[in-house]
Amino acid sequence: MSHSQDKSSALGQGVVIFVYLAVLTVLEFFVAVSFEAVPLLLVVAVIKAALVMYYYMHIYKLNQEDGTDEHSYEYKTGSNRLGLWLFLLSDAFVFGGLMVMRVNLLGNTRPEALNQVLGLLVTAVLLVSSFFMNRGETAMAHGDTKSFMNNTLITFVLGLGFFLGVIFVEWPEAAHEGLTVFSGTPATGPMGGVFYFMTGMHAFHVLTGLIFLAVVWNNARKGIYTAEKHWGVEAAAVYWHFVDLVWIFFYPALYLIGTAVALK
Amino acid sequence: MKGFFSSALARGLFWQLIGTLVGAGLVTGIRALMGLTATDTFFFTEPAWVLGGFLGVLFFLVGSGVTSDWIKWARGIDTPDHHEDHHTGWDKYANVSLDHKVIGIQYTLVALALISIGGLFALIFRAELAASQLQFLTLDIKLFGQNGPQLYNTLMSLHGMIMIVSILLGISGIINYVVPLLLGAQDMAFPRLNAFSYWIAVPAAVLLLMSLVLGGFDTGWTGYPPLSARAPVGMQMFFLGVFTAGWSSILGSLNVLVTVVRMRSKGMTAMRMPILVWAAIATSLIALTATQLIGLSFQSVMFQRLFGMGFYDAAKGGNPVLFQHLFWFYSHPAVYVFILPGLGVISELLPVFVRKPLFGYRWIAMSSLGIALVGFVVWAHHMFTSGMNEYLRVPFMYSTLLVAVPTGVKFFSWVATLWKGKISTPTPMLFVLGGIIVFLMGGLSGPPNATVSTDLHLHDTYFIVGHFHDTIFGGFVFPFFAAIYYWFPKATGRRMNETLGKIHFWLMTPSFFVLTFGMMYVGLLGMRRRIADYDPALGIDSAHLVLTIAGFLIALSVLIFFYNFFKSIKSGEKAEGNVWNSRSPEWQVPSPMPVHNYEQPFEVVGEPYDYGLKDAGYVKFIEPDKGTHK
Ligand code: HEM
Numbered sequence A: 001m002s003h004s005q006d007k008s009s010a011l012g013q014g015v016v017i018f019v020y021l022a023v024l025t026v027l028e029f030f031v032a033v034s035f036e037a038v039p040l041l042l043v044v045a046v047i048k049a050a051l052v053m054y055y056y057m058h059i060y061k062l063n064q065e066d067g068t069d070e071h072s073y074e075y076k077t078g079s080n081r082l083g084l085w086l087f088l089l090s091d092a093f094v095f096g097g098l099m100v101m102r103v104n105l106l107g108n109t110r111p112e113a114l115n116q117v118l119g120l121l122v123t124a125v126l127l128v129s130s131f132f133m134n135r136g137e138t139a140m141a142h143g144d145t146k147s148f149m150n151n152t153l154i155t156f157v158l159g160l161g162f163f164l165g166v167i168f169v170e171w172p173e174a175a176h177e178g179l180t181v182f183s184g185t186p187a188t189g190p191m192g193g194v195f196y197f198m199t200g201m202h203a204f205h206v207l208t209g210l211i212f213l214a215v216v217w218n219n220a221r222k223g224i225y226t227a228e229k230h231w232g233v234e235a236a237a238v239y240w241h242f243v244d245l246v247w248i249f250f251y252p253a254l255y256l257i258g259t260a261v262a263l264k
Numbered sequence B: 001m002k003g004f005f006s007s008a009l010a011r012g013l014f015w016q017l018i019g020t021l022v023g024a025g026l027v028t029g030i031r032a033l034m035g036l037t038a039t040d041t042f043f044f045t046e047p048a049w050v051l052g053g054f055l056g057v058l059f060f061l062v063g064s065g066v067t068s069d070w071i072k073w074a075r076g077i078d079t080p081d082h083h084e085d086h087h088t089g090w091d092k093y094a095n096v097s098l099d100h101k102v103i104g105i106q107y108t109l110v111a112l113a114l115i116s117i118g119g120l121f122a123l124i125f126r127a128e129l130a131a132s133q134l135q136f137l138t139l140d141i142k143l144f145g146q147n148g149p150q151l152y153n154t155l156m157s158l159h160g161m162i163m164i165v166s167i168l169l170g171i172s173g174i175i176n177y178v179v180p181l182l183l184g185a186q187d188m189a190f191p192r193l194n195a196f197s198y199w200i201a202v203p204a205a206v207l208l209l210m211s212l213v214l215g216g217f218d219t220g221w222t223g224y225p226p227l228s229a230r231a232p233v234g235m236q237m238f239f240l241g242v243f244t245a246g247w248s249s250i251l252g253s254l255n256v257l258v259t260v261v262r263m264r265s266k267g268m269t270a271m272r273m274p275i276l277v278w279a280a281i282a283t284s285l286i287a288l289t290a291t292q293l294i295g296l297s298f299q300s301v302m303f304q305r306l307f308g309m310g311f312y313d314a315a316k317g318g319n320p321v322l323f324q325h326l327f328w329f330y331s332h333p334a335v336y337v338f339i340l341p342g343l344g345v346i347s348e349l350l351p352v353f354v355r356k357p358l359f360g361y362r363w364i365a366m367s368s369l370g371i372a373l374v375g376f377v378v379w380a381h382h383m384f385t386s387g388m389n390e391y392l393r394v395p396f397m398y399s400t401l402l403v404a405v406p407t408g409v410k411f412f413s414w415v416a417t418l419w420k421g422k423i424s425t426p427t428p429m430l431f432v433l434g435g436i437i438v439f440l441m442g443g444l445s446g447p448p449n450a451t452v453s454t455d456l457h458l459h460d461t462y463f464i465v466g467h468f469h470d471t472i473f474g475g476f477v478f479p480f481f482a483a484i485y486y487w488f489p490k491a492t493g494r495r496m497n498e499t500l501g502k503i504h505f506w507l508m509t510p511s512f513f514v515l516t517f518g519m520m521y522v523g524l525l526g527m528r529r530r531i532a533d534y535d536p537a538l539g540i541d542s543a544h545l546v547l548t549i550a551g552f553l554i555a556l557s558v559l560i561f562f563y564n565f566f567k568s569i570k571s572g573e574k575a576e577g578n579v580w581n582s583r584s585p586e587w588q589v590p591s592p593m594p595v596h597n598y599e600q601p602f603e604v605v606g607e608p609y610d611y612g613l614k615d616a617g618y619v620k621f622i623e624p625d626k627g628t629h630k
């Protein structure tokens, strides 16, 4: 496998990218609380997305040579990879549509009812989970099933934390502050609808990602993956990072941009 | 019959019923425990029907067995690449198969079934329009909780959407059957996903039909809120059905794209691919991405109804015009999804029957992509009167008129191909020529709608209805029939009857012209769309009567087609060779097509459409001993 780096440098790269992402997220947060700067936030989000797509989701692998034997595992993996990315492209249109709804309905405002600390916290949890996912996949690419399972377990726990955090902490908290699904007036726009639809659709994807992680973890336990043959692991990882990628845009869209507007 | 009851189709439908009851029962039980009303006009409450409808689809998919390999994979169990089909005859099509040829035929059969149902609905409401006043869909009849005019609205709306779904399935049928053969592939890239994409369309069709009996809905196929936010439960079944059918389209196109990119034969470079393959790419790019937006728009109305979210509710600050943007962002490009494969079929067949190279291959190939791309930026031409920002009108007018350029390219190519050709006109060619002319009428009636000043008058009149029937018949229905007549021998080893085929054509085409020109005529005189009745003072009663008669004649011609279709399967004239004298690879091997397609792989050594040129082969089969395995 000439194309893969050796294991420690691959892991090291994962750490560096994680630090970049973390710094950018903190930057984003402080920019948003100190002054109005939608274009700057957009730039930061795009940079973060590019980092995730390149270093964690390995989009460049789409361009990889994989021989000409249509029946080889390698060739089929290449086809699978293209299929997965096309699926993600399609899915991205759902989230893009949600963004359009948000911009059209709420414009340059956002709900004041949201708890900023909580928002930053769930974002951090998702980001850290991506970091461990990357470590897990790297381990599997070097045939280390044990380390893959450990890292995936951590990813799973963090992801579950995110999911439960959104549904059982963030939502009730927002509702308590007056932001329910029905919320909205002609002056504010349907803030409740937008907030719950966006977070709900994202949480649904987190849930499917968790199921996917559980499946590959269980299959790894049975020992069916090797350094050469682990498409299932790669797919689960790419999908997981994609869910993170969406949140990179949703987090500022819901929590950071525009002026906070109270409902009443 | 015994075979049918144990088939995947019957099992799936049975489980769909169970799933519906489970889902609906669950919600009803919870509501009862919470002290909410547990039943409603149609027995279950709306949320109960929605969860029921949704679970019904899931149960269908698992129950029919189309997901069983994936479930095994999830449990770490490997499955063989191919399953041998042990079913024969019709059973083959009622059971899960991974063979793209079987799936292509399954799609085609369901498409034909839906065309019949949608057509039947049209005949019913067309009969009501034959004269002004209400004749049989009157105010005092009551069926499925609807009075006559309400039933008219439901039938009209369902006619639209069922026809659209049948088009989506019809193009999938052609693409599934033909594209892998043109590429020289053994199958699609993902055979299981392929089967899944087909099977999910079946419960979707059931959901659409359920909307008829659950109170119906009166919005037309577009489902605009605020009306759709308060229509009967049938609205929700409609949304759910379309959402489900959308997945068929999305996953099917994903498969087509990967297949084309990854599974072409040796030597098939981009500029040597058959035009139909280019058309399949363009269509799939649209369907893969834009379909999500109709899903999202319908889903958001569903949620508004279920949970009280305020997206399109002005009292909560919602914006109904937003719905129209989301909806048309799919539904305009969707019209190109409908027609691009059909136009591809026209370009594919024309040179065969003209015995001349296709004129301007590159331009045609690129025009499909051009139409697809421009098609993404024209959607608001459906909204000139909807109250969107006025400054948006002019840019959308120009972008729309721009579509005429790549479309025009296709026409020039077809005309130049026909020029001085040795034209022969067996049935498929008749439908190709008919398609070209009908589509031209659709294309000519488009620009008046795209021009703001005229559309302000034409919008929501029967003129629009005439326009899009021309485009859809020219771009889909005629080429679809052409494709069936043309590839029928490939699939069955028999030919369809020529005389009956010609009667079909010569009955349908003039009737169709009367129908659509008549629609445009009454539209210009003030006939509105989507309404059960009209003012006798408009003076269009007799015109409407003629339209109704024309509609019934079209139905008669399609009946003749069906008779020919089923009769020829059993007793058509045998045709096992290259019936049309085509250069395309699938005709170089015997019919019906062998199970695993080509015994020997082939290499592309020339241009696809060099008809009539000496020594200009397109494909060369690689001898097993000499050729190195690619
Ligand atoms: C030269 C090309 C075309 C132009 C300029 C054009 C323009 C338009 C415009 C502006 C409308 C909206 C009119 C209104 O509602 O007031 C319209 C409606 C429609 N067009 Fe076209 N069109 C073209 C080709 C096509 C094609 C190829 C198809 C489909 C196969 C198609 C299908 C439809 C349909 C279904 C509607 C009605 C939608 C509805 O309101 O239910 N058109 N067309």
Ligand SMILES: [Cu+2]
Pocket: B331, B332, B335, B378, B379, B381, B382
């Ligand atoms: Cu349009």
